[in-house]
Amino acid sequence: MGGSVLVGLDGTGNSEPAVRWGAEEAAFRNLPLHLLHSWVSQPWSVSLVPEDADRRRYGTEVLRRAEATARDLHPGIPVKVEQVAEEAADALAERSGECTLLVLGSRGHDSIAGFLLGSVSLRVLGRAKCPVVTVREEESSVGPGPEIVVGVQETGTEADAVLDYAFTTASVHHARLHAVRARTTATAVGTDAARPQGEAESTTAEREALSASLAPWREKFPDVRVIEEVLDGRAVPSLLSACARAGLLVIGRRTQRTPLPLGPAVLAVLHHSRCPVAVVPRT
Known part of the structure; x- marks a missing residue:
């Protein structure tokens, strides 16, 4: 079926449903899971931290938690974690040409500014070379169901x-x-x-x-x-x-x-x- 299932993580609450969805797709499609976090595109509260080392440590923890979530759900799937020093939208769009599916988290229905106005999700959606699934932070299911x-x-x-x-x-x-x-x-x-x-x-x-x-x-x-x-x-x-x-x-x-x-x-x-x-x- 091609390349991996790629999941973009920002470390906020909307990341976990995307990780669970991505792990489910990877398991069902017999593909590796690729978790990516950009330490230069972290949430506003984290990006105010002046030290690059601290922001990288935050990114490492984001990826550690995401990998643990994926392995708890599907212990047998191969998981690759990657932290990059480039803008998240650029990194995800570039890698989309080599993967089967890209999964992104998005904020809930009441957060218009977070999802519709200039978010990473929108910029990736417009440039991705593969299908992109957006999963809202309130989503409890994994996979498309019946x-x-x-x-x-x-x-x-x-x-x-x-x-x-x-x-x-x-x-x-x-x-x-x-x-x-x-x-x-x-x-x-x-x-x-x-x-x-x-x-x-x-x-x-x-x-x-x-x-x-x-x-x-x-x-x-x-x-x-x-x-x-x-x-x-x-x-x-x-x-x-x-x-x-x-x-x-x-x-x-x-x-x-x-x-x-x-x-x-x-x-x-x-x-x-x-x-x-x-x-x-x-x-």
Whole structure:
């Protein structure tokens, strides 16, 4: 399956759920776990410490606790710890090209500034070359559980990276996969009332497009139970509704976006989703 499962640690409360999630993924995928901490990107209270040696000692302790957590959960997995003297976002983005999955912790739903405005997580999400899972600090589960939701708005090869990750993860965890496609109705965008016949034809076309996108992946992963659903409405509300009881939401992001690397839909899902979110760069 490729490289390791990489977990970025800042030493705050949001690190432990990310470590547990990363250890679970490493064990299920039979991959090594790589724990990384940047001593030059430590939390504000720690970064005020004037001595570099003290900050390095703090980083060593962060990694020691994280490794102990991972080994307690899955004693047999190989674990690598790394403390770096470069910015966390740069280090994680650089190493993402060599790993299968990157896991990041994020603050809770009430801390908008900590997650949405210039955080390390956002900068990594926009540059990572592999799927990135964000796990909030209040998350108690490890792994996606019985159901994974995947958003399928693109067709053809544009959807391949997202569906590859979603099907692989569902297969590894023996989870069902709920594939969701949003259909924006005339009413939803504020136009005149839609003609019933036109609405029916549009729904049929969207269902056919969704089925066509999933067909080769169903064949490749016959063990994965798939639920296909076309929902009326915009993409973000549809996905958030579908994942209300899921353990993981999988979405794609466009690469080479400028000046903002993440689009408004991705940002909205990251902020409002009640479950961990996997953001997959489209190739």
